[in-house]
Amino acid sequence: MEKTNFNQKTTHEKGRADWLRDVDAKPKTRIVWGTILVLAVLPFIISAPLAAEILIWGIFGLGFNLLLGYTGVLSFGHAAYFGLGAYCCGLALRYWHVSLWVALLLGVVASVLLACFIGALAIRRRGVYFAMISLAFGQMLYFLALSPLKHITRGEDGLTHIPVIHLFSFSLNKPLPLYYFVFVIMSGLLYLTFRILHSPFGKLLQAYRENEERARACGFNTTLVKFFSLVLSAFYAGLAGALNTIYLGYVPLTTLFWLTSGTMVMMTILGGKGTFLGPLVGVGVFLFLQNTISLFTPRWELFVGTIFVFIILLFPGGIMGTLREKYAGYQMSKLKKRSTLS
Amino acid sequence: MIFDVPWNVIVLQIFFGLALGSIYVLLASGLSIIYGLLDVVNFAHGTFAMLGAYAVFLAVSMADSFLVGLLSAIVIVGLIGGVTEYFLLKPLYGKDPLLPLLLTFGLSVAIPDLIKIIFGLIGKPVNYPEALSGATVVGPLILSNYRLFIIFFTLAIMISLWLFLKKSDLGMIIRASTRDSLMVQVLGVNVSRIWTIGFAIGIGLAALAGAISVPMMAATPDMGVDMTMVAFVVTVVGGLGSLGGAIVGGLFIGLVVAMTSFIAGEYATVSMYFCMAVILLIRPRGLFGEIGRE
Numbered sequence: 044m045e046k047t048n049f050n051q052k053t054t055h056e057k058g059r060a061d062w063l064r065d066v067d068a069k070p071k072t073r074i075v076w077g078t079i080l081v082l083a084v085l086p087f088i089i090s091a092p093l094a095a096e097i098l099i100w101g102i103f104g105l106g107f108n109l110l111l112g113y114t115g116v117l118s119f120g121h122a123a124y125f126g127l128g129a130y131c132c133g134l135a136l137r138y139w140h141v142s143l144w145v146a147l148l149l150g151v152v153a154s155v156l157l158a159c160f161i162g163a164l165a166i167r168r169r170g171v172y173f174a175m176i177s178l179a180f181g182q183m184l185y186f187l188a189l190s191p192l193k194h195i196t197r198g199e200d201g202l203t204h205i206p207v208i209h210l211f212s213f214s215l216n217k218p219l220p221l222y223y224f225v226f227v228i229m230s231g232l233l234y235l236t237f238r239i240l241h242s243p244f245g246k247l248l249q250a251y252r253e254n255e256e257r258a259r260a261c262g263f264n265t266t267l268v269k270f271f272s273l274v275l276s277a278f279y280a281g282l283a284g285a286l287n288t289i290y291l292g293y294v295p296l297t298t299l300f301w302l303t304s305g306t307m308v309m310m311t312i313l314g315g316k317g318t319f320l321g322p323l324v325g326v327g328v329f330l331f332l333q334n335t336i337s338l339f340t341p342r343w344e345l346f347v348g349t350i351f352v353f354i355i356l357l358f359p360g361g362i363m364g365t366l367r368e369k370y371a372g373y374q375m376s377k378l379k380k381r382s383t384l385s
Numbered sequence: 386m387i388f389d390v391p392w393n394v395i396v397l398q399i400f401f402g403l404a405l406g407s408i409y410v411l412l413a414s415g416l417s418i419i420y421g422l423l424d425v426v427n428f429a430h431g432t433f434a435m436l437g438a439y440a441v442f443l444a445v446s447m448a449d450s451f452l453v454g455l456l457s458a459i460v461i462v463g464l465i466g467g468v469t470e471y472f473l474l475k476p477l478y479g480k481d482p483l484l485p486l487l488l489t490f491g492l493s494v495a496i497p498d499l500i501k502i503i504f505g506l507i508g509k510p511v512n513y514p515e516a517l518s519g520a521t522v523v524g525p526l527i528l529s530n531y532r533l534f535i536i537f538f539t540l541a542i543m544i545s546l547w548l549f550l551k552k553s554d555l556g557m558i559i560r561a562s563t564r565d566s567l568m569v570q571v572l573g574v575n576v577s578r579i580w581t582i583g584f585a586i587g588i589g590l591a592a593l594a595g596a597i598s599v600p601m602m603a604a605t606p607d608m609g610v611d612m613t614m615v616a617f618v619v620t621v622v623g624g625l626g627s628l629g630g631a632i633v634g635g636l637f638i639g640l641v642v643a644m645t646s647f648i649a650g651e652y653a654t655v656s657m658y659f660c661m662a663v664i665l666l667i668r669p670r671g672l673f674g675e676i677g678r679e
Binding site: 117119164165167168170171172174175176178179180182183186187190191193301302305308309312342344345347348349351352355356359 | 481662
């Protein structure tokens with residue numbers, strides 16, 4: 044009699060605690076819809092330029108999180124993809140006067156090709172080695188744009204005189220029209236990311252992160268997994284870079300600088316790597332902090348760097364990671380309480 | 386076109402390359418010791434080199450002595466390194482191996498800004514020490530004394546580092562911990578303290594590299610990043626965690642940079658990264674890297 048009761052209780056609880064068995068809780072559909080809803084009204088809550096910036100960097104972050112958070116590969120050279128996307132889009136618009144879509148496509152394709160090249164060279168290197176190599180390649184691109192290719196890229200001044208793009212008679216250098224243009228793209232990318240994480244490929248990324256040897260022993264080509272993860276995140280980065288060009292109307296050289304990669308790393312860690320919303324939250328909080336601190340002092344890097352050090356020491360899970368842990372603990376204690384009560 | 390150049394000009398370029406390479410050797414050997422011992426890639430390596438440069442600037446402007454500057458760079462910045470390891474890196478061991486790298490990255494963002502607040506944005510130049518200014522004439526060559534000093538100073542430091550690691554008890558323990566820190570701990574050595582000491586030594590070497598490069602290029606808050614990059618490239622070329630690799634890689638990259646800046650100045654910085662890409666293609670673990678450490 045007692046035994047049957049016990050069995051019933053466990054099956055009942057199993058349904059509730061099902062998600063706890065996953066390494067990571069998979070994002071639910073309602074989270075995607077909720078995010079899209081929040082983003083739809085964001086420019087009316089905070090200033091439109093800040094919102095536009097958050098959205099563009101958010102696209103960059105979504106892709107970066109696939110690589111760092113879900114695959115566990117740290118790249119310190121993502122500015123290369125962001126910057127190359129930005130420069131290719133800008134150069135095509137300035138010299139060839141192509142349409143918006145062609146320029147975006149060129150930027151994305153260039154970044155993806157670069158990722159294929161760097162991936163083929165360096166993807167077999169593990170952990171810290173890959174971080175160093177990607178950083179060095181990123182710097183190589185920066186110095187190429189700085190002086191040997193100065194006649195094309197305009198070196199330190201950045202690429203200027205990019206024509207203003209119009210879409211349905213809205214000019215895209217204004218924050219609000221641009222915001223909703225990027226918003227449409229972002230909604231698509233959120234859905235894409237959601238589908239990737241639910242796909243077998245998404246599981247494979249996490250399998251690689253958790254235990255490379257085991258994933259390989261199961262018969263998967265882990266090098267290929269890592270390679271595609273890198274290419275995929277370069278796709279996001281290139282798109283973000285190209286959109287950044289269209290928004291700003293010029294390409295600053297800093298898009299290729301190592302600090303751009305570093306900022307992305309900080310944003311993702313701050314928000315919580317390996318959580319669906321982490322990069323968006325991280326980008327938002329980081330840009331908000333940066334904007335607020337730079338009102339008082341030009342030395343915002345000191346504060347941001349110090350905050351980052353403390354986050355690494357105290358909350359390595361970032362904002363969303365820590366919240367998720369707390370929530371899991373809360374659910375756990377609720378389950379325990381119920382099992383002792385009944 | 387290079388064949389039209391008189392040979393003594395080429396020899397002079399090689400001499401410049403060796404002097405530059407010597408600074409790179411100091412930087413990279415520090416990074417290698419730290420990585421070998423702690424498995425930490427120190428992203429703030431160049432930042433500590435920058436602190437060494439400012440230590441020299443302070444010593445020269447206060448005590449008017451370059452030698453005091455070198456000593457204070459290695460001692461004070463080395464101590465700062467040790468304190469950093471003790472308070473900031475120790476809590477991270479045994480967790481995600483990327484966390485120490487990220488933490489040192491945070492330092493490399495924050496510390497230059499602190500220096501900007503204290504010393505201002507503009508670089509601080511330091512004159513060549515009087516005894517080392519001027520040049521020595523060797524046959525048809527005119528070699529600047531300071532660059533000669535850099536080469537011999539680095540040679541002396543590397544020999545004493547080698548003697549320290551090979552002959553002294555502490556050096557032996559450091560080498561043993563690099564190989565298998567658990568076994569060393571089992572034998573009753575406080576490995577945690579060895580890590581702090583090793584980190585301080587590595588940082589001291591970086592500070593020294595920053596310090597001796599000051600008279601050639603002023604101490605600026607943002608010089609650290611370039612030095613970190615150089616250290617990374619050299620260790621990737623030479624092989625991560627190998628002291629011999631750091632020496633050969635450093636001199637090699639120094640020569641490459643000096644020769645390219647002579648032939649095609651614009652490509653001087655790019656050449657170094659290009660070298661790294663080629664080495665990665667033909668020998669992925671670096672010139673002296675161990676198999677399995679790639």
